[in-house]
Amino acid sequence: MQPDITQSVTARADSGAEFLDAKKAEEALLLASSADEYMMNAVQLAFFRQRLLNERAELEAHLNEVKTAIASHERDSDEADQASFEEELRLSLRQADRESRLITNIDAALQRIENGEYGFCEETGEPIGLPRLLFRPTAKLCIEAKERQERKEHHFRKARGE
Numbered sequence: 001m002q003p004d005i006t007q008s009v010t011a012r013a014d015s016g017a018e019f020l021d022a023k024k025a026e027e028a029l030l031l032a033s034s035a036d037e038y039m040m041n042a043v044q045l046a047f048f049r050q051r052l053l054n055e056r057a058e059l060e061a062h063l064n065e066v067k068t069a070i071a072s073h074e075r076d077s078d079e080a081d082q083a084s085f086e087e088e089l090r091l092s093l094r095q096a097d098r099e100s101r102l103i104t105n106i107d108a109a110l111q112r113i114e115n116g117e118y119g120f121c122e123e124t125g126e127p128i129g130l131p132r133l134l135f136r137p138t139a140k141l142c143i144e145a146k147e148r149q150e151r152k153e154h155h156f157r158k159a160r161g162e
Helices: 005-018 020-031 042-071 079-115 130-135 143-160
Strands: none
Touching: 042 079
16 A cells, blocks of 8 residues: 555644643743843753754655655556546645755754854844744744835735736
8 A cells, every 4th residue: 555645744743732732831931031031042042943953854754755655656547546646746745845945944044043143133133032933933034024025025026917
């Protein structure tokens, strides 16, 4: 029996539920830090480094599962089965592409941790903020800078008639 691509996605989501309580406790402890401690102290940097490394490992494992599922697929003689697999494959490849780009962003965030630049906006130099980093650990811009960037992108798309 060949591996089902959708099973790997479901299994990945189920395993994440096990760690939810511990993750919430860690986040609450991190958020309990005073605003004066935002200078991305060693504990905060270690927390985000580990979170990024864990996420990277999960993504790499999932990408390997997708590669294995693709490689082990045998051509079905039934056109409907083949079409169904190709649609699943198309969706999985789109997700794999997004995950590959996310791995690149994770590597960039890990490099910012090493350089001492993590947690501060690349555009303004202002703190990004722990709540935003907890939501998106790869964030490079503070909320205000990100909103400006999105308004510019929307304006350019509108000007081009998209």
